[in-house]
Amino acid sequence: PFRRGTGGGWVTAEYAMLPRATGTRQAREGISGRVRGRSQEIQRLIGRSLRAVVDLQALGERTVILDCDVLQADGGTRAAAICGAFVALCLALEPLRQKEIIDILPVRDQVAAVSVGVVGGRLLLDLDYQEDSEAEVDANFVVTRRGELVEVQATGEEGPFPRQLLPDMLELALTGVAEICRVQEEALKPWLPLPW
Numbered sequence: 001p002f003r004r005g006t007g008g009g010w011v012t013a014e015y016a017m018l019p020r021a022t023g024t025r026q027a028r029e030g031i032s033g034r035v036r037g038r039s040q041e042i043q044r045l046i047g048r049s050l051r052a053v054v055d056l057q058a059l060g061e062r063t064v065i066l067d068c069d070v071l072q073a074d075g076g077t078r079a080a081a082i083c084g085a086f087v088a089l090c091l092a093l094e095p096l097r098q099k100e101i102i103d104i105l106p107v108r109d110q111v112a113a114v115s116v117g118v119v120g121g122r123l124l125l126d127l128d129y130q131e132d133s134e135a136e137v138d139a140n141f142v143v144t145r146r147g148e149l150v151e152v153q154a155t156g157e158e159g160p161f162p163r164q165l166l167p168d169m170l171e172l173a174l175t176g177v178a179e180i181c182r183v184q185e186e187a188l189k190p191w192l193p194l195p196w
Contacts, residue, residue: 009059009106013046013066013085015039021073042078043068045151049082049111049142050089052150058106064092075128079113079140083180086111087187094192105195110145110184114176116169118161123168125176137161141173145181145196 003010016039019025029035035043046068066088068081089107096102117127117135124131132138139154154166185194 003056003063004061007061008056009061010056010063011047011050011054011059011066011089012063013043013050013068013081015043015046015068015070015078015081017070017073017077021070021077042081045078045142045153046081046085049113049150050085052142053086053107053109053111053144054089055106055108058102058104059093060102064089066092073129075130075132076115076126076140079115079126079142082111082113082142083184087184090188091191097192105192107195109148109196110181111142111150112145112177112180112184113140113142114173114180115140116173116176118165118169123172125172137165137169139169139173141170141177143174143177145177147174147177 016029017026019028029039046066050066066085068085070077070081090105093102093105093107097105114125115127115132116139117124117131118137119127119131119135121136127135127138136158137154137156139152141152142150144150152170154161154169188194
């Protein structure tokens with residue numbers, strides 16, 4: 001609604017972990033009527049990541065809300081949500097293009113995300129829950145198919161970490177994102193022509 005009259009649209013997301021997504025059941029967020037701070041932060045990250053590759057003017061005055069429900073939380077849920085939400089976004093927009101409600105698929109590039117961490121002094125890609133809980137450094141990289149950075153979040157879990165570590169983490173993330181983009185393309189190929 002806040003974009004009404006601008007000619008442009010909006011892309012946003014809702015994120016939640018289902019009660020049994022983890023080893024211990026959690027109450028549904030909707031029960032309390034409030035979104036937890038962590039979930040709100042992740043929702044915003046997903047929205048920012050997707051809007052970075054969407055032509056909001058070509059989308060027209062419409063809002064796309066992507067539902068990201070985590071079924072199994074074994075680490076990297078925000079990265080997984082971004083990767084899946086991108087595919088869902090393309091699948092949601094393609095029928096609008098086919099019906100000529102929008103002229104083009106308003107997606108300028110692919111976007112994917114992956115976690116990178118340092119565990120026991122070793123760089124690891126796409127950390128699972130156990131690795132994430134033991135990580136000395138934990139980072140999430142949101143990157144386009146062309147290798148452009150959308151967002152980088154890095155934390156020294158046990159204190160500061162040397163900045164010389166970041167380029168190595170980024171290189172590993174780029175390798176992971178390239179593979180994820182290939183998987184996204186395979187998932188989308190039967191359903192729509194890829195504009196990139």
